[in-house]
Amino acid sequence: xxxxxxxxxxxxxxxxxxxxxxxVVLFPILYTGYxxxxxxxxxxxxxxxxxxxxxxxxxxxxMNSDFFAxxxxxxxxxxxxxxxxxxxxxxxAAGLNAEGLRARRIYKTLIIFPWAMPAYxxxxxxxxxxxxxxxxxxxxxxxAAGFEKMNFLSKNGPAFLSCMVLNLxxxxxxxxxxxxxxxxxxxxxxxxSAVLDGAGTWQKNLYITLPSLRKVMxxxxxxxxxxxxxxxxxxxxxxxxKGSVSGSTMxxxxxxxxxxxxxxxxxxxxxxxxxVIFVIIIVFSAWTNRAAKET
Amino acid sequence: MRKNGKTGLSLLLAGALTxxxxxxxxxxxxxxxxxxxxTAGTSADSAESAAAQASVNDxxxxxxxxxxxxxxxxxxxxxxxxMNALADVVNAKLADENITLRFEKKPDVTGQIKLxxxxxANGPDMYxxxxxxxxxxxxxxxxxxxxxxxxxxKEKDFIPMTIEAATYKDExxxxxxxxxxxxxxxxxxxxxxxxxxxxxxxYDYMAANTDVNAGTYALVNQHSTxxxxxxxxxxxxGYIIDKDGTPGLNAPGTxxxxxxxxxxxxxxxxxxxxxxxxxxxxxxxAAIIGGPWLVSGIRDAGIDLGIKSLCxxxxxxxxxxxxxxxxxxxGVLKYAAESKKEALTRVLEVLxxxxxxxxxxxxxxxxxxxxxxxxxxxxxxxxxxLAMEKTAQKAVPMPNIPEMSVMWGPAExxxxxxxxxxEDLDSAADKYQEEALQAIADMQ
Numbered sequence: 001x002x003x004x005x006x007x008x009x010x011x012x013x014x015x016x017x018x019x020x021x022x023x024v025v026l027f028p029i030l031y032t033g034y035x036x037x038x039x040x041x042x043x044x045x046x047x048x049x050x051x052x053x054x055x056x057x058x059x060x061x062x063m064n065s066d067f068f069a070x071x072x073x074x075x076x077x078x079x080x081x082x083x084x085x086x087x088x089x090x091x092x093a094a095g096l097n098a099e100g101l102r103a104r105r106i107y108k109t110l111i112i113f114p115w116a117m118p119a120y121x122x123x124x125x126x127x128x129x130x131x132x133x134x135x136x137x138x139x140x141x142x143x144a145a146g147f148e149k150m151n152f153l154s155k156n157g158p159a160f161l162s163c164m165v166l167n168l169x170x171x172x173x174x175x176x177x178x179x180x181x182x183x184x185x186x187x188x189x190x191x192x193s194a195v196l197d198g199a200g201t202w203q204k205n206l207y208i209t210l211p212s213l214r215k216v217m218x219x220x221x222x223x224x225x226x227x228x229x230x231x232x233x234x235x236x237x238x239x240x241x242k243g244s245v246s247g248s249t250m251x252x253x254x255x256x257x258x259x260x261x262x263x264x265x266x267x268x269x270x271x272x273x274x275x276v277i278f279v280i281i282i283v284f285s286a287w288t289n290r291a292a293k294e295t
Numbered sequence: 296m297r298k299n300g301k302t303g304l305s306l307l308l309a310g311a312l313t314x315x316x317x318x319x320x321x322x323x324x325x326x327x328x329x330x331x332x333x334t335a336g337t338s339a340d341s342a343e344s345a346a347a348q349a350s351v352n353d354x355x356x357x358x359x360x361x362x363x364x365x366x367x368x369x370x371x372x373x374x375x376x377x378m379n380a381l382a383d384v385v386n387a388k389l390a391d392e393n394i395t396l397r398f399e400k401k402p403d404v405t406g407q408i409k410l411x412x413x414x415x416a417n418g419p420d421m422y423x424x425x426x427x428x429x430x431x432x433x434x435x436x437x438x439x440x441x442x443x444x445x446x447x448x449k450e451k452d453f454i455p456m457t458i459e460a461a462t463y464k465d466e467x468x469x470x471x472x473x474x475x476x477x478x479x480x481x482x483x484x485x486x487x488x489x490x491x492x493x494x495x496x497x498y499d500y501m502a503a504n505t506d507v508n509a510g511t512y513a514l515v516n517q518h519s520t521x522x523x524x525x526x527x528x529x530x531x532x533g534y535i536i537d538k539d540g541t542p543g544l545n546a547p548g549t550x551x552x553x554x555x556x557x558x559x560x561x562x563x564x565x566x567x568x569x570x571x572x573x574x575x576x577x578x579x580x581a582a583i584i585g586g587p588w589l590v591s592g593i594r595d596a597g598i599d600l601g602i603k604s605l606c607x608x609x610x611x612x613x614x615x616x617x618x619x620x621x622x623x624x625x626g627v628l629k630y631a632a633e634s635k636k637e638a639l640t641r642v643l644e645v646l647x648x649x650x651x652x653x654x655x656x657x658x659x660x661x662x663x664x665x666x667x668x669x670x671x672x673x674x675x676x677x678x679x680x681l682a683m684e685k686t687a688q689k690a691v692p693m694p695n696i697p698e699m700s701v702m703w704g705p706a707e708x709x710x711x712x713x714x715x716x717x718e719d720l721d722s723a724a725d726k727y728q729e730e731a732l733q734a735i736a737d738m739q
Contacts, residue, residue: 041738042697045435046413058737133565134510134574143508151565154715243520244567245707247715263701264737265409265431 029278036271041264048268055272062260062273070256077160077252078229081167085175085228086221088168093179094209108180115173123237126166127153131238151247153239159248163234170234171224182216183209222288230254230281253277364393365638369421369625372404374591377659378423381472381646384654388645394638398423405431412437412628420631420639425621426460426469430697432626433463439632441470441625444640449647457664460622460692469624470643471664473655476686477526477618478679479603480589481582482575486601493609494616498559504581505562515571516584518560519714521706522619522693523584527552529617529691530610535706540698542731544709545724553713553720555611560714586621587660587679604682606689620690622664656680662687701734 036055040048092111096104114122130136131152139149152162190208199207232254239246240255251259254277261273371378378398385396399419401407405428411418412435432438441461450458450470457471481490487504491497497514504513517523521535528535533548543549564570564580575583576596583589584605593600605616625646627639645651649671652663656674662683668674669684693699709727712718 042431042434043739045437128569132567132570134570134579149508151715154711242703242707243517245519245711247519247711249708249712249716259704260733261737263704264734265697265700266738269737 032271032274035267036275038268040268040271041266051268055268056276058269059261059272059276066251067253067256070251070253073160073250074229074252074254077164077231078225081164081171081228082221082225084164084168085171085224086217089172089175089179090213092172093176093183094205096176096180097183108177111176112173114169115171115177119170119233120237122170123166123234126169127238127244131162153246153248156248156250159239159246159250163238163250166238167228167231167234171228175220175224178217178220179213182213185216186212226285226288229284232258253280364395365635366395366397367421367631367635367638367642368419369396369398369423370401370404370407370419371398371423372401373423373623374659375400377655377661380654380658381651384651385642385645389641392641394641396642408432408437408626408628409435413630415630415634418628418630420635421625421627421642423472423623423625425693426471426624426695427621427693427699429461429463429468429624429626429695431700433466433468434697437629438468439627439629440466440468441627441643442467444627444632444636445470445643445647449644452649452667453647453664454666454687456620456687456690456692457622457624460620460695461624463695469622469626470647471622471624472646473652473661473663474620474622474683474687475586475588475662476620476683476690477523477584477586477605478682478686479582479605479608480575480585480593481601481603482578482580483599483601485578485581487581490601490603490607492607493611494555494559495611497608498562501559501562507562507564510564510574510579512562512564512574512580514559514582514584515563515574515580516559516566517568517571518556518563518566519707519710520566520568521703521710524552524556524710525691526584526605526616526618527556527610529619530614531555531612532614536694536696536699536702536731538694538696540696540735542698542702542705542728542735544706544731545721545728550720550724553710553724556710557713557720566714587662587683590660590679602679602682604685606686615689617689617691618686619693620687621693623661697738698735701738702731705731705734 037050037052038044038048039051039054095101096107096111101107117125128135130138133139133149133151136152138152142148142150150158153159186209190212191204194204194208231252235250235252235255236258239248239250240259257273257277261270264270369378375398378400382396382398385394389395404422404424408418408422408424408428409431412432429438453471454474457474458467460474461467461469461471488500491500501513505511521528525535528549531548531552533546533550533552534543535549536542560566564574571580571583572585572589572592574580575585575589576592576598578596578598590600605618608616610616625643627643632639647665649663649665649667652661652665652668653671653674655661656663656668656671656677660677660679662680663669663674669680674680694702705727708730709723712723712727713720
């Protein structure tokens with residue numbers, strides 16, 4: 001007969017972690033949910049009352065054509081970034097594992113550098129050091145080549161590309177390191193056997209490397225897709241920061257929500273919008289997890 | 296047995312960890328008002344302040360006497376040496392009364408006041424910040440009107456514009472300390488010829504002395520920031536938001552101003568704060584439209600600075616440029632007024648005297664709110680302060696209604712759309728007017 005105490009022991013061990021998660025993660029979500037049903041705002045700071053689902057009606061009312069434009073921009077942003085991120089990282093990681101490459105440790109150390117920098121610093125460094133019309137490297141090159149200066153962030157198309165280049169610069173190191181580790185886990189003897197069977201580089205990649213990488217890389221790609229989808233800081237700091245608005249009107253769903261709910265000091269409405277976004281992200285997360293299981 | 300011992304130990308440690316984490320989130324039992332006031336101080340200061348605060352809280356405010364030690368904590372987001380100089384003035388005057396004023400620097404003061412404005416245990420007693428957040432705090436019901444603390448007679452010499460800035464819905468909530476306005480600042484070594492007296496002459500000078508591709512400019516300005524374009528907007532009779540909370544982004548005067556500013560923007564670099572400041576400090580721009588907060592960097596750069604009031608430039612409609620003024624005011628939190636009324640009154644009374652303003656003017660180029668301070672010989676000889684005093688005769692205080700807090704975004708977006716993206720003015724003005732109306736509606 002099993003000892004009933006053993007049944008509860010694992011729960012007991014996990015209790016501190018559950019408590020912490022409850023306080024740090026669960027409580028804010030529940031409290032946000034509570035506030036979303038009240039009229040808490042500047043005019044009802046201390047005397048707020050329960051107002052039912054009014055804030056949700058208003059939050060869903062914000063899902064207009066602008067919201068859907070932001071949604072499709074976010075989808076396009078995610079697809080474009082992930083395609084390039086995975087493709088470039090795979091090529092570079094494969095290059096780093098090429099036979100006969102010297103000083104590969106130095107390259108690997110240098111390549112991780114952008115990932116180690118705080119995002120805020122990287123973004124502002126790019127805004128001034130690369131894209132700025134007066135001090136940016138790109139405009140220095142343009143002027144030196146006899147062209148006129150260009151504001152890379154003032155219109156949606158160039159701004160999208162500029163944000164994407166920066167996002168890739170920041171996210172590629174992580175992806176390359178993951179690919180690098182995954183590549184090194186592949187049994188070398190499989191390549192040797194393939195060579196004996198007459199396989200070329202393309203066939204080795206297609207039939208050995210890629211299938212071997214899939215299981216290892218799937219969680220990494222899914223997690224990165226997730227963070228790319230809910231990207232906020234790059235788009236906000238490059239194009240929308242107060243005092244440095246660039247002129248581009250490009251919006252992702254998170255920047256759209258921020259602009260439409262979080263500057264109003266209406267905490268009831270902001271909380272309702274947060275909960276709606278939370279649900280969208282949970283659905284997206286469930287979908288990506290399901291996709292992960294199927295791979 | 297050993298296994299059980301390990302299990303017990305694990306549980307004990309896990310419990311201790313959890314308890315430690317959770318208690319870290321809370322406050323200990325000591326007097327928290329003094330605790331908040333002591334975060335920037337030494338441990339000795341902390342003990343002293345805690346003792347002082349405990350002493351104060353033992354008494355009912357009605358029975359409080361001037362002999363008890365009281366520490367008044369004020370949050371700010373300014374230059375620390377400036378705030379310390381202000382505290383020194385107060386502390387020297389009130390030493391005999393055992394009242395100490397201590398300033399603490401906090402990032403995002405308005406955000407912090409929203410969080411702590413009703414939290415007597417962790418919040419400050421006062422804050423010093425620009426007046427434009429007044430309406431929001433007044434609506435939140437967290438401020439004590441200064442009229443309940445000091446006699447109006449103490450402020451009789453204050454510049455009327457500063458009192459207007461400190462007043463919301465006919466109630467004066469704040470006490471003005473000093474004010475700032477935008478100025479025309481130029482590098483005497485780079486400016487060639489006489490100073491223009493009209494904006495058209497200024498534009499002609501810019502057109503003749505600007506080479507965009509070479510990165511050299513006659514004048515730089517944050518041309519897509521509404522605070523910096525307000526001199527044009529006010530001068531053309533436009534407005535960002537009126538006293539009733541109606542946005543005016545597509546009002547005729549506003550559109551005329553935005554349209555007029557556009558041609559200047561084409562000759563003024565990107566318009567981002569860091570960019571225009573760096574251009575001026577590096578000698579790549581002969582002039583800049585900016586405020587007194589730029590002066591220390593300009594002096595460090597070794598620039599021989601000339602200053603002119605924006606009111607000295609006449610617009611094509613015959614009116615002068617009329618900038619916003621930002622009045623740095625002290626606000627007293629309600630809970631502090633309940634427990635430290637007498638001490639707060641004394642601090643405000645000292646700060647209302649000319650001496651505080653003179654100190655700030657002499658050492659930090661601040662324009663005092665008290666007009667008596669300008670009678671001091673050194674203050675009267677300060678070129679920057681005189682320019683601000685002149686501007687103050689015309690300057691419009693930034694709107695202090697709560698709706699203003701959501702207007703900066705749409706107004707800046709309108710300016711960026713016109714100046715940077717080349718959008719059509721009429722359609723952009725209508726679009727961002729609509730956005731502003733929605734943002735205001737979202738506040739309710």
